[in-house]
Amino acid sequence: MQPERRRAAILEAAVAEISERGFARTTSRHVAARAGVTHGLLHHYFPDHDSLLAAAFEKMALEEIDEANEALASDRDPLAQLREITEPYGPGGGEEAYRFWLEAWAEAFHSPKLQETSRRLSVAWHELVVGVIERGIVAGVFRCEHPHETAWMVVALSDAYALQTQIGSGLDPAEMNHVLWRLTERELGLDAGALARPAPGESRPAVPSTH
Amino acid sequence: MQPERRRAAILEAAVAEISERGFARTTSRHVAARAGVTHGLLHHYFPDHDSLLAAAFEKMALEEIDEANEALASDRDPLAQLREITEPYGPGGGEEAYRFWLEAWAEAFHSPKLQETSRRLSVAWHELVVGVIERGIVAGVFRCEHPHETAWMVVALSDAYALQTQIGSGLDPAEMNHVLWRLTERELGLDAGALARPAPGESRPAVPSTH
DNA sequence: CCCTGTGTTGACCACATGGCCAACAATGTA
């Protein structure tokens, strides 16, 4: 196997392992086994264990943002873009991805390096939403006094939505989704239900696991 | 030392250790050292490591809710109660407590027992906020169509506020706090700025670390 | 053909962990 692909395979295995077991419980040997190599080889691609974890996190973070940007590029209607951002948070949406986020935040408190990456990722995600809102304003679809604040609200509610949904708390997913959309509509000067109902003739493709 | 106090000391040490290092990295020996005993003794109070962690989590969860209820009991003005709930999330508020929450959520995905406790804790916290809102409605201070939804919003935004603040992301704490209050005021039919400005003559005591 | 460098293995080391237990200390009870 070419070195590049091997390296990628190892990182992929590391990401999967981190999502399943968490950073602290992710061991070199398990990653190696998942990648189909022996643990001795890891040292050949990464100087030590922490570097492996950091590289895996970096890779995951970049992919998150790339996937999101890609999803947005495929549809220029601001309303549809907003849905693409919020929907994957719900039930059935990227569960592995969300577990990874949680792990990342928790780990960020213990590791300065991860903290920096985690911070950058949060900011990037926030600005992505700001971009959607601002383009919507320019397009005349949204009316919004504080795009920055509204973007933060959307992200915050979506995160909580995903967390509560996947933790299986007693809170009703439909209810949470309703708040998320209701408040977003109000912040963006949309009619009630505008987000729930796709515009006439608009298709609603399934969104790949994202953020 | 009496067995009760010893047991409490061990649990306290475990909580501190978990907050600092996370569940996975918390070792019997470190907990024992922090509690001022040797690791052999832990086996005398807890059958095994997982039981210790579970007991520590349970203790923490109960204390969170108790502290919150206590803080609420000391002040019957709905507006003040709402502030008591939201304020500790901000900068300077219980950092250890919030790290513990994050750890708990992350760990909940790996451990069914913790997941159940974590779930109950989320629900209890949500209902606590619902209670504040409903009493405020009865008192004629709040107007609110969906207390359940509004409570969820408050919790979700507060959590995100705490997370972003303590992770040190570039997002402006003042701005986040502004959204939190602005949306809460609107959901509860309050005048803009009602939450920012205490009612005339009302004192604003510092709130102990909570949630 | 050999030979140099990269990819890869499996064994090894020192170390930390959780669990276990025999021994000892402290405490209260008869």
Add this chain to the structure above:
DNA sequence: TACATTGTTGGCCATGTGGTCAACACAGGG
């Protein structure tokens, strides 16, 4: 005082970890 119970220690063990390294496989170019 003598005894029984409980609290407490420190050492031991099997296991798993991250890191290291000599040895081997396997390519491509001389």
